[in-house]
Amino acid sequence: MIYNPEYETMPREEIEQLQIERLQTTLNRVYRNVAFYKNKFDEMKIDIGKIKSVADMKELPFTTKEDLRESYPYGMFAVPLKDIVRIHSSSGTTGKPIVVGYTKNDIQHWSAMTARLLAAVGINEHDFVQIAFDYSLFTGGFGFHYGAERIGASVIPSSSHGNIQKQIFIMKDYKTTALLSAPSFAVEVANKIREMGIHPEELKLRYGLFGAEPWSDELRGRIEDNLHIDAYDNYGLSEVMGPGVSGECPEKNGLHVNEDHFIIEVIDPKTLLPMPAGSEGELVFTTITKEGFPLIRYRTGDVASLMEGVCPCGRTFARMSRVTGRTDDLIIIRGVKVFPTQVEEILLKAEGATPRFRLIIENRDGLDELEIQVEVSEKIFNDEIKNLLNLKGKIAGLIEEELGLAVRVTLVEPETLGGNGEKRVVTGK
Amino acid sequence: MLRIRNLESGYGTLRVLKGVSMHVNPGEIVTIIGANGSGKSTLLATVSGILRPAAGEILFGGDSISGLPAEKTVHRGCALVPEGRQIFGTMTVKENLILGAYPARKKLGRDGIKAGLERIYGYFPKLKEREGQLGGTLSGGEQQMLAIGRALMSGPRLLMLDEPSTGLAPIIVKAIFRIISRLRDEGNTILLVEQNARAALAVADRGYVIETGQIILEGSSGELLNNNDVQRAYLGKDYKSISE
Numbered sequence: 001m002i003y004n005p006e007y008e009t010m011p012r013e014e015i016e017q018l019q020i021e022r023l024q025t026t027l028n029r030v031y032r033n034v035a036f037y038k039n040k041f042d043e044m045k046i047d048i049g050k051i052k053s054v055a056d057m058k059e060l061p062f063t064t065k066e067d068l069r070e071s072y073p074y075g076m077f078a079v080p081l082k083d084i085v086r087i088h089s090s091s092g093t094t095g096k097p098i099v100v101g102y103t104k105n106d107i108q109h110w111s112a113m114t115a116r117l118l119a120a121v122g123i124n125e126h127d128f129v130q131i132a133f134d135y136s137l138f139t140g141g142f143g144f145h146y147g148a149e150r151i152g153a154s155v156i157p158s159s160s161h162g163n164i165q166k167q168i169f170i171m172k173d174y175k176t177t178a179l180l181s182a183p184s185f186a187v188e189v190a191n192k193i194r195e196m197g198i199h200p201e202e203l204k205l206r207y208g209l210f211g212a213e214p215w216s217d218e219l220r221g222r223i224e225d226n227l228h229i230d231a232y233d234n235y236g237l238s239e240v241m242g243p244g245v246s247g248e249c250p251e252k253n254g255l256h257v258n259e260d261h262f263i264i265e266v267i268d269p270k271t272l273l274p275m276p277a278g279s280e281g282e283l284v285f286t287t288i289t290k291e292g293f294p295l296i297r298y299r300t301g302d303v304a305s306l307m308e309g310v311c312p313c314g315r316t317f318a319r320m321s322r323v324t325g326r327t328d329d330l331i332i333i334r335g336v337k338v339f340p341t342q343v344e345e346i347l348l349k350a351e352g353a354t355p356r357f358r359l360i361i362e363n364r365d366g367l368d369e370l371e372i373q374v375e376v377s378e379k380i381f382n383d384e385i386k387n388l389l390n391l392k393g394k395i396a397g398l399i400e401e402e403l404g405l406a407v408r409v410t411l412v413e414p415e416t417l418g419g420n421g422e423k424r425v426v427t428g429k
Numbered sequence: 430m431l432r433i434r435n436l437e438s439g440y441g442t443l444r445v446l447k448g449v450s451m452h453v454n455p456g457e458i459v460t461i462i463g464a465n466g467s468g469k470s471t472l473l474a475t476v477s478g479i480l481r482p483a484a485g486e487i488l489f490g491g492d493s494i495s496g497l498p499a500e501k502t503v504h505r506g507c508a509l510v511p512e513g514r515q516i517f518g519t520m521t522v523k524e525n526l527i528l529g530a531y532p533a534r535k536k537l538g539r540d541g542i543k544a545g546l547e548r549i550y551g552y553f554p555k556l557k558e559r560e561g562q563l564g565g566t567l568s569g570g571e572q573q574m575l576a577i578g579r580a581l582m583s584g585p586r587l588l589m590l591d592e593p594s595t596g597l598a599p600i601i602v603k604a605i606f607r608i609i610s611r612l613r614d615e616g617n618t619i620l621l622v623e624q625n626a627r628a629a630l631a632v633a634d635r636g637y638v639i640e641t642g643q644i645i646l647e648g649s650s651g652e653l654l655n656n657n658d659v660q661r662a663y664l665g666k667d668y669k670s671i672s673e
Contacts, residue, residue, distance in 0.1 A: 017434075017450070018452075020434065020450050021644070021647060028640075028645045029645050032645065049447055049448045052434070052435045052448070079657065079658070080657070083657040103656075103657070104655050105648070289648070291656065
C-alpha cells in the first residue's frame with residue numbers, strides 16, 4: 001500500500017517544484033538561524049538567492065561529520081531549545097557525539113516516513129510489529145515505533161538487548177508478524193530457532209524490515225529462507241533523521257528516497273562532483289522540511305548509487321541502490337560502528353600492547369564477528385604466559401566496555417604486523 | 430494551477446520580493462502570512478499584473494502570465510480582491526457586480542451574468558437586500574462582500590484575496606471566512622493573503638510564511654499552527670502561553 005499517495009506518486013515536475021520551494025525555505029531559515037551556515041555562506045560569498053533550482057545546489061558547501069562534532073552539543077540547532085521535543089545522539093565513542101534535535105513537526109514527519117516504509121511492504125493494523133532496535137539515544141527504536149503506531153499496528157517494543165531466547169518467546173507467543181531489526185539480529189534469530197528446534201512456520205512472521213548496517217542480497221535470501229519471510233532493506237542515519245530516509249517497496253529493487261523531505265545527491269568523494277545515475281559514489285543528503293536540525297549537503301560516508309528508470313510500483317520518488325560500503329574505514333559489526341582509530345586509542349591504554357593491530361571480520365553462519373590481532377611489545381612477549389592471558393582479557397574487556405561489542409582478541413609476536421608504519425589492515429574473510 | 434519560481438518584484442529600485450517560489454493546486458486554499466511590509470501584497474500585485482516582475486516566472490494553468498497586464502490576467506481567470514476593497518462608491522451594488530463580469534461578458538452573455546448575480550446573492554443575501562444602494566453607503570463588511578462578489582462575477586479559476594479581514598469586526602471576519610471556506614468546498618481555488626494568521630490558517634489547506642520578501646516556512650496549516658515561530662510571531666502567543 002502507498003501510505004501518502006499524494007506525495008509518493010507525485011509527478012516529477014511537481015516534486016521538483018516542491019523541492020525547490022522547500023530548499024529555498026530551508027536555506028532562508030538556516031541563514032537566519034544557524035550561525036554555522038551564515039558564517040560559511042558569508043565566508044564563501046554564497047548568495048542563497050542564486051539557488052534557483054535543485055541543480056543549483058552544487059554551488060552550496062558540504063556539511064561534514066566534523067562540522068557536526070565541532071558544533072557539539074546544540075550549535076547546529078535552528079530553533080530555540082524550548083521548541084525541541086526530542087533529542088537523539090550518536091554514541092560518540094570517538095570524540096564528541098553528534099546531538100540531533102527534533103521539533104513536534106519533525107517527529108510528525110518522521111513518523112509518517114517510517115509509516116510509509118511499513119505500509120509499502122504490506123504491514124497494516126492487523127500486524128504485530130516487534131521492534132528489536134534499541135530504544136535509546138539511538139534513533140532505531142523510537143523512529144520506527146511512532147510510524148508503526150501511526151498505521152495502527154500492534155507494536156511490541158522488545159528493543160534489541162536482552163537474550164535472544166526471550167525475544168523468540170515473545171515472537172512466538174505474541175504472534176509477531178513483522179520483525180524490525182538489524183539483519184544480523186534476524187540471523188541470530190534464525191540460528192537460535194534452529195537450535196531450539198522451532199520450525200519457522202511455528203512463528204507467525206511474514207515480514208522483516210532490516211537496516212542500520214549494510215547487508216547483501218545473498219544474506220537477504222538466506223534470512224528469507226530460514227525465517228520464511230519477505231525481507232526488505234531500509235536506510236537512514238540519525239544525523240539526517242533516523243530510519244525512514246529511504247526504503248524498499250515490494251519490488252525489492254532499490255530504496256525509494258522520501259524526496260518530499262530530502263534531496264539526495266551522489267558525489268565522487270575525491271572530486272566532490274556529482275556522479276551520473278547508475279554510478280556509485282558517496283550519498284549526500286539535504287533536509288528540506290526539518291525545523292530542529294536542518295542539514296545542507298551532508299556527506300554521509302555511505303556508498304551507493306542513484307538508480308535509473310521508473311519503478312513499476314507507482315512511486316515516483318527516486319531510488320537509491322542498497323548501500324555497498326563506506327568512503328572511510330568505518331566498520332559496522334552487528335549495528336555497532338567501529339572506526340579502526342577507536343581500537344588504536346583503546347590499545348594505547350593497555351600496557352604491554354602496541355597500537356599495531358589488524359582487524360579481521362569473519363562471517364560465521366551469516367553473522368559477522370570481529371577478531372582483533374594485536375602485536376605485543378617485546379617486553380611482555382618474553383613474560384609469563386599468565387601475563388599474556390591477562391593482557392588479552394584486559395583488551396577484550398576495554399573494547400567491550402568502550403565500543404559495546406564482544407570481540408575475539410589474538411596476541412601476535414612483535415614486528416609481525418608489517419612494521420611500525422603499518423598500523424592496521426582490515427580484512428574481510 | 431499557479432506555480433511561481435524565483436519571483437523578484439518591487440517598486441522602482443526597491444526589491445520587495447527576493448526570490449519567492451510557491452504554488453497553488455486546484456481546489457486548495459493557500460494562505461500567505463506575514464507581517465506588514467513583508468511582501469504579501471506585492472506578491473499578489475505581481476501575480477495579478479499590477480506590478481511587473483523583475484525576475485522569475487509565474488505559470489498559471491501551465492502558461493506564463495509573467496508580466497501580463499492586469500486585464501489580461503483577469504481574462505485568463507485570475508481575479509484579485511484588492512486590499513481595502515476598492516469598490517466603486519458612486520455606483521450601486523448591482524452595478525458594481527455587473528462591472529465585475531465585464532472581462533468575461535462575451536463568454537457569459539446576458540443570462541450568464543444574471544446567473545452570476547443570483548449566485549453572489551446566494552452567498553451574500555445582504556447584497557441582494559442592498560442591490561440598489563450606492564456602494565459607498567455600505568458598511569465595511571458589506572463592502573468586503575461586494576468586493577469578493579465582484580471578483581467572482583468573472584468566474585475566475587483562481588481567486589486572490591488581499592487582507593479581507595482588514596478593519597472588520599471579528600464577527601464580520603468570521604462571516605467572510607465562512608464564505609471563503611464555502612467557496613473552496615464548491616471547488617474554487619483561493620490564494621489568501623492575511624495578517625490575521627489565525628483566521629487564515631483555520632480555513633487554509635496550506636500556507637507560506639513570508640518575511641522580508643523571502644519564504645521562511647511552508648507546510649500544511651496544521652504544521653504551521655504547530656510551529657513555535659508561527660505561534661510566537663503571528664498567533665500572538667508568547668513563550669509562556671506556548672508551554673501551557
